[in-house]
Amino acid sequence: MLHLRGRVLVDDATELDEVWVVDGRLTLERPRGRRVADATTTLEGWVLPGLVDVHCHVGLGADGAVSAEVAEAQAVADRDAGTLLIRDAGSPADTRWVDARPDLPRILRAGHHLARPKRYLRHYGRELADVADLPAAVAEEVARSDGWVKLVADWIDRDLGAEGDLRPLWPDDVLARAVDVAHARGARVTAHTFSTEALPGLLAAGIDCIEHGTGLTPELIDEVARRGIPVVPTLLQVGQFEAIAAQAGRYPVFAARMRRMHARRHEHVRDLHDAGVPLLLGTDAGGTLEHGRLADEAAELVHAGVPAADVVAAASWRTRRWLGAPGIAEGAPADVVVYPQDPREEIAVLAAPRAVVLRGAVVAGG
């Protein structure tokens, strides 16, 4: 029996003094017939529902799919950093085996990223030669996902030569049909987007979430806020735009745009927050970024001007609710993280959890 005490943060409005773990599940009252002395382990501090990374690619490396051993190491790095729930934002590897591993974080999959040949990173996505195949491909990815589909909505078009720049991958009518297909099957759709040009089509189609969102203009931000569509700013990824631009010398228009978006990334995120857009935390780990860096993304958001209390809520209970996953509740799986300090007052403490508890087992620290 595990005893967690101190400040147990349930949601924005609710705080408890203690919770208990019996048979891997949370109980909010001391189990009948048990005494405090019966606890085999007591953990004290600020107790939060396990952290959530909504843009994290388990099974993806710099050159595409990785082995199960590497995917496991990625998942362990996330877990040890307190990330106990992942919405993978597309993975070329089949990670379904993770579900049978009680020691690994829970993953809500989005199937394979849907892209076009030469219009995304090689070996990352499923490439459709004919854009008209997108709705059918969405139906197939819904079948292998856990309720999410990931579209690559824009990428550099190198066929434009020196004028090469970000361009949408899909015609608006195809996008609209594709999103309808997902919604009809009960799935939600998110989209990779760096550009401004891809956004009107996505919004018209009824997109459910926006990844990166660096091209959002003030008018589009107002629209996204009005509709309550969450944006995942992935500041660690956007922090690499300068380096991406530096390697794109043959495409000066593209490079200049990436540099502009890089330079104003923090101001941009503050604009999103000020407009009331729900912001979610995504590390974009897998590919080129390391796993286990959710605390760094949180610190970047705070640096951009988002209040730490909002960042912590988004990293934990708020996003769990949005994804339909339990947080701290009677009978819920005991997936929690314990910190020595209140992360709403000192965001840096997210990088140093005192203990990580997954399905009632202390898997790190403690």
Ligand SMILES: [Zn+2]
């Ligand atoms: Zn990504």
